[in-house]
Every structure is written in C-alpha cells, then in structure tokens.
Amino acid sequence: MRIQRILHSLVLGCLLAACAHDEHGRAGRAGRRTLQLENVVALDDAGQPILARPERLSVGRDGSLYIADFSDKNVKVYAPRGRRSRTVGGPGRGPGEFQALMTAQVYGDSLAAFDFLDRRLSVFAPGGRFARTIPLSRLGFAPFSVRVVDDSLFLAIAAMPGGERNDALALVRPDGEVVSTFFKLSRYLGSSPMVLQNVGVIADATGGVVFAGVAGGDSVWAFDYEGRRLGAAPVDPVAPLVTTRALLEGNGGKLARGDGSYVVDGIRNLVGLVAIDSGTVAMQVAPYDANTGTDPVEGGTFIVAALANGRLDTIARGELQGALAGRDRQGAALVLRYAGASQDRYTISRLRIAAAATAGSGAP
Amino acid sequence: MIRAGVAGVLCACLGVLAWRHVAGIRSPRPALPRMVVEGSKPGGSSTVSLHGTLTSRAYAHAEAVSRGADAIVIVLRDRDRRACEDLGRQLRELQREAGPRMLAMVTTDSAASEMYVRYLRREHVRATVVVLSPDSVLEGYPGLPTPAVLVRHGTSANGVAHPVRFPNLRLISFAAELRPLLR
Numbered sequence: 396m397r398i399q400r401i402l403h404s405l406v407l408g409c410l411l412a413a414c415a416h417d418e419h420g421r422a423g424r425a426g427r428r429t430l431q432l433e434n435v436v437a438l439d440d441a442g443q444p445i446l447a448r449p450e451r452l453s454v455g456r457d458g459s460l461y462i463a464d465f466s467d468k469n470v471k472v473y474a475p476r477g478r479r480s481r482t483v484g485g486p487g488r489g490p491g492e493f494q495a496l497m498t499a500q501v502y503g504d505s506l507a508a509f510d511f512l513d514r515r516l517s518v519f520a521p522g523g524r525f526a527r528t529i530p531l532s533r534l535g536f537a538p539f540s541v542r543v544v545d546d547s548l549f550l551a552i553a554a555m556p557g558g559e560r561n562d563a564l565a566l567v568r569p570d571g572e573v574v575s576t577f578f579k580l581s582r583y584l585g586s587s588p589m590v591l592q593n594v595g596v597i598a599d600a601t602g603g604v605v606f607a608g609v610a611g612g613d614s615v616w617a618f619d620y621e622g623r624r625l626g627a628a629p630v631d632p633v634a635p636l637v638t639t640r641a642l643l644e645g646n647g648g649k650l651a652r653g654d655g656s657y658v659v660d661g662i663r664n665l666v667g668l669v670a671i672d673s674g675t676v677a678m679q680v681a682p683y684d685a686n687t688g689t690d691p692v693e694g695g696t697f698i699v700a701a702l703a704n705g706r707l708d709t710i711a712r713g714e715l716q717g718a719l720a721g722r723d724r725q726g727a728a729l730v731l732r733y734a735g736a737s738q739d740r741y742t743i744s745r746l747r748i749a750a751a752a753t754a755g756s757g758a759p
Numbered sequence: 760m761i762r763a764g765v766a767g768v769l770c771a772c773l774g775v776l777a778w779r780h781v782a783g784i785r786s787p788r789p790a791l792p793r794m795v796v797e798g799s800k801p802g803g804s805s806t807v808s809l810h811g812t813l814t815s816r817a818y819a820h821a822e823a824v825s826r827g828a829d830a831i832v833i834v835l836r837d838r839d840r841r842a843c844e845d846l847g848r849q850l851r852e853l854q855r856e857a858g859p860r861m862l863a864m865v866t867t868d869s870a871a872s873e874m875y876v877r878y879l880r881r882e883h884v885r886a887t888v889v890v891l892s893p894d895s896v897l898e899g900y901p902g903l904p905t906p907a908v909l910v911r912h913g914t915s916a917n918g919v920a921h922p923v924r925f926p927n928l929r930l931i932s933f934a935a936e937l938r939p940l941l942r
Contacts, residue, residue: 447847447882447883448881466848466851466882467851468928486848486930487928494928495844686874686877688881738883
C-alpha cells in the first residue's frame with residue numbers, strides 16, 4: 396500500500412513536471428506569459444532634489460535603496476520605506492566625486508560607483524564616506540560601465556568604439572586582477588565607425604552567468620564566468636529588433652537620411668538588461684529618440700528569457716511603464732516608474748511573471 | 760502751390776533721413792558682451808557676461824510667462840541640448856536657487872521646441888518653452904552666445920553665457936554665477 400502510494404506520487408509528480416516543462420516550453424516559443432508590476436515602495440525625496448535621471452537601482456543588506464543619478468552625478472539613498480536618507484558623492488573631479496556617473500551598486504556593506512570620464516571605480520564606506528578606488532588598469536579596454544556581480548567580482552563593460560576590437564567584457568576582482576575576458580564583437584558589429592558610435596554593450600551577471608546584449612543590436616548572449624558561451628537568442632522573438640548596423644548599411648553608411656531625419660530614430664532598442672538569477676534575464680526594449688535620447692522610465696517592452704539546454708527562450712513578455720533598474724536581494728527584477736503624471740515622484744515595483752494569457756486576450 | 764507743397768514734403772523727408780543717419784552714427788551702439796575668462800579655476804572657463812535689453816518679442820513672451828515679475832530666460836540653441844551633458848543639472852540647480860516664485864522660460868527656434876519640451880520634462884526642469892530664435896532675444900545681439908541664462912527685470916536682462924563646452928561637468932554653474940541676481 397505504502398509502495399503503491401509512493402509510486403502514485405512519483406507518477407503524479409512526473410506528470411506535473413512534464414506539464415510544467417511543456418507549459419514552460421510553449422511559453423518560451425510563443426512568449427505567451429505576460430508580465431505585471433507589483434508595487435514595492437513609493438520614494439519620498441523629503442524636500443531634497445528629486446531623482447533626475449536614474450541609471451541603476453540596488454538594495455542594501457538593510458533594505459536601503461541606492462539609485463545612481465546620472466544627471467545630478469550622485470547616488471540617492473532611500474530608507475527601506477522609501478524616504479530619502481542621504482546622498483552619496485556629487486559633481487566634481489575629486490575623490491568621491493563624479494563627472495559621468497554611469498552606475499552605482501551595493502558592494503558588500505559598501506557602495507561601488509563608476510565614473511566613465513575618469514574611468515574610476517570608487518568605493519564608499521557604509522556611512523557614505525569615500526573609501527578607495529578599485530584599479531581597472533589591467534583591463535584590455537577602456538570601460539564604459541562596471542557592474543557589481545557579488546562581493547568578490549565586478550563585470551567591466553567596454554566602451555565603443557574601441558571595445559569591439561578585443562573582448563568587450565571582463566570579470567575583475569577587487570584587487571584589479573582580471574579573471575576572464577570574452578564577448579568579441581568585431582564580426583557582429585563590423586568596423587564602421589558610424590556603427591560603433593551608435594551602439595553600446597549592456598550586460599549584467601549573477602549566479603555564475605553573464606548576460607549581454609547590444610543597444611543597437613538584436614541578440615542576447617549568456618556566458619559562464621570563464622567566458623564560455625552558454626546560449627544566445629534574439630532579444631525579442633515576437634517583434635525582432637532591427638540592428639543599427641543594418642540600418643546604416645541600408646543608408647549608405649550614413650546616419651542621416653536626405654531629409655535630415657536619422658535612420659535610427661524610432662527604432663526599438665535594447666535599453667536595459669538585468670540578470671535575475673543564474674538562468675534568467677530581464678530585458679527592456681524601447682524606441683530610440685535620436686534627438687533627445689531614450690527615457691527608459693517611459694517604459695517599453697519587457698522580456699524575460701530563460702537559459703535551458705544551450706538556448707535562451709522568452710518565457711514572458713509585456714508592455715509596461717517604467718525602467719528596468721535592478722534586482723532585489725531575492726532576485727526579482729525591479730522597475731522604477733513615475734508615481735503620477737507630474738513625474739515628480741517615483742515608485743519602485745517588482746517585475747512578476749503572470750499566468751499564461753488566454754488566446755485572444757491581447758497579451759503579446 | 761501744389762509744387763511748393765510737394766517740395767516741402769520732400770525736403771522734410773530728406774531732413775528726417777539725414778537726421779536719422781547722423782543720429783545713427785552718433786548714438787551709442789549696444790554694449791558688446793563682456794568676456795570674463797576663468798581659466799585659473801578647474802572646470803570653469805569662458806563665461807560671457809551679458810547685459811542688454813529684451814527685444815519687443817522677448818519682452819512680450821516674458822510678460823506672458825511671468826506676468827510682470829522677474830523671470831529667468833534660458834536661451835538655447837539645438838546644439839546646446841545635444842552637447843551639454845550638464846545642462847539639466849545646472850538648470851535644476853538654477854531653479855532651486857531662484858525658488859518657485861521666479862518662473863522660467865526657454866527660448867529656442869521652432870524646429871527644436873518640441874524636443875526641448877521632452878528634454879526638459881525628462882530632466883525635471885519646469886519651464887515654459889517659447890519659440891523665439893536666440894538671435895532675437897536681446898537687442899543688438901544677433902549672435903548671442905549660448906547656452907545663456909538671463910534674469911529679466913522689466914525690459915532689461917542680465918546674465919551669463921557658457922559657449923565653451925565642457926564634457927559632462929561644468930563646475931562653475933549658472934546658479935553660482937547668477938546668485939546675486941536671483942535673490
């Protein structure tokens with residue numbers, strides 16, 4: 396009787412697993428599951444200058460929220476309930492100051508922030524005081540951005556043009572030692588300076604996997620920390636992206652058309668990428684405005700892809716307001732969006748994969 | 760009689776023309792912008808001081824925006840928005856310094872106005888965008904250096920321009936330079 400019950404449970408378990416696998420597979424191929432936002436916290440700047448151009452959001456061990464502000468050249472820190480608690484760094488050229496703050500993320504109990512113009516990765520102590528810089532001189536390229544992977548690794552991302560000639564990604568230890576380099580893009584991007592000036596690498600890593608794409612490209616790749624390719628796929632299989640290279644080559648290598656408009660204007664671009672866990676990546680695609688740039692906070696198409704058997708399959712897709720900005724400590728992607736039409740307050744939401752959409756429900 | 764009248768009118772016209780010609784030569788032209796170079800300060804350089812009178816069109820726009828009160832007039836050309844990575848931060852700082860009482864308007868040419876609306880919204884700068892060529896803001900300054908920020912009081916306007924580009928950061932900001940005028 397007991398053996399029969401165990402066998403019954405095993406069969407039921409296998410059936411459920413098979414159903415789940417089938418569901419996952421079908422969802423992957425068709426992108427049938429959609430995405431929803433679940434509010435986490437509303438930000439309150441408490442009378443201080445509000446977040447102007449958020450670039451990256453991360454969550455500290457105590458639940459504090461750290462957001463790099465590219466325009467204000469500082470890092471705005473919010474208590475777990477959303478009230479602004481302090482500001483780290485500021486505009487300038489001295490230690491702990493920024494000219495072009497590309498990203499800032501929690502690093503252990505500290506904060507690591509990268510300045511593109513100074514090529515400087517600064518570490519701030521828990522209280523916000525500048526502590527030291529992490530050397531990046533052993534990289535084989537000029538970094539455009541640096542992501543915190545974990546307490547012992549950073550992911551350096553090469554600037555274009557220049558970075559395409561060698562590997563465009565490198566994993567670096569806090570003492571500056573380069574662990575691995577990979578992601579050679581010369582064949583994918585070509586050598587046209589016009590193409591290279593209008594593309595940029597976007598990458599993130601966690602749990603042993605690096606996910607990478609190109610703003611101005613059409614694909615996403617996954618690598619292990621040794622740089623071995625684990626899989627690749629189109630960023631958006633439902634509505635494939637058109638590459639900047641194809642657009643420029645179709646216009647005789649020129650950015651501007653005869654009427655003065657730009658070939659890249661209005662084209663859907665990869666604007667955000669967050670590694671959720673060792674097998675899943677969240678991406679944001681939004682139309683590119685050649686005149687004013689893209690404001691990711693205005694939203695776009697969000698795509699979640701999962702790595703399995705050497706493939707990256709889209710498992711969910713949806714149109715959402717907000718910018719894909721980071722992940723929480725439980726591994727959920729976080730989205731930063733405006734709280735209202737006045738755009739003077741933000742909320743942070745968690746990206747959730749919703750149940751499969753029924754046929755004809757309108758979900759893409 | 761008629762001939763005498765026509766001759767009189769002609770003489771009068773010639774007299775007026777002659778007077779205007781002489782007056783044009785003799786009357787002082789608007790002062791040229793004063794150049795103040797800050798080469799010794801890191802991150803700062805080539806601030807151009809501007810002192811002048813608003814054109815009638817600029818004055819009308821300023822009146823409509825601020826209803827007679829002092830106002831900030833931000834003068835931009837399209838290249839300023841493209842090239843100045845620090846413009847948004849500087850304009851927000853300027854508005855904080857001026858306080859909510861002093862309203863701001865951005866003048867730019869018609870081709871760029873919609874882009875400016877989007878740009879200012881993204882940068883969280885509250886200002887009314889008006890279509891007015893930067894060359895038509897101040898009397899006698901057809902080549903007004905930009906980006907420029909003027910504080911207008913009645914028909915007069917005083918301020919500074921930052922025509923030299925600094926990648927990403929200009930340490931000496933509009934707000935710092937215009938602080939005495941904003942209080």
